Amino acid sequence: MKEGDRVRARLVLKTLESKFKVPSISKVAGDPFKVLVRTIISQSTAEINTRRAYENLSKKVALTPKGLAEADIKEIEEALFVAGLYRNKSRIIKTVSETILKDLGGSLDFIYSDPLEEAREKLLRLPGVGPKTADILLLFCAGKPVLPVDTHVNRVSKRLGFVPEKAGYEEVRKTLESLYTPKEYFKVHMLFISLGRKFCRALNPKHAECPVRHLCPSKT
Ligand code: SF4
Secondary structure, eight states, X not given: OOTTHHHHHHHHHHHHHHHSOOOXXXXXXXXXXXXXXXXXXXXXXXXXXXXXHHHHHHHHSOSSHHHHHHSOHHHHHHHHTTSTTHHHHHHHHHHHHHHHHHHSTTOOTHHHHSOHHHHHHHHHTSTTOOHHHHHHIIIIITOOSXXXXXXXXXXXXXXXXXXXXXXXXXXXXXXXXXXXXXXXXXXXXXXXXXXXXXXXXXXXXXGGGOTTGGGOTTOO
């Protein structure tokens, strides 16, 4: 981390807070298994199609490990058709449901009671669950002090110069966690996503209109 990053990080957060609304955590949290299913559907998929696919699925099948483990894969695929990679995602959802049922007593409630690292390790052992998905569940559902790094958070953190371009998931996460306080993690996650979607897009970022342009080393 470079000198001055802490001050810049504070100013970035303050500026983004004045520009974007942060949803209440209760709106995105809820039952951890449902959040897991939604997160798997959302991978490389626009928010609107994620919502459609999730709603389709909830109308066809009970969104529980048992319901999805016992569901016909074709039925899951039909529901997820509007989302990209629907075959792959359907297979992951079915397999992860079977594993939760078989190895974890059909519940993800351990995320509330287990210490953070233990809960994280258990989640990471599940098929199709990577660090981002695990951290989303831990923060959104159990309020654990982790800052999930999705594609937008990763890109924005690098362009703002908080982490080197080549930094991997853990380096980005730990750097952001050290720049902000646990109480701010959810807010930072959501605000960096908003910045990444509206201005700091992967292609053709809108530097000239960006609200944190004055704090960004990549604005040219
Ligand atoms: S100035 Fe450009 S690179 Fe920097 S955060 Fe804004 S859009 Fe991203």
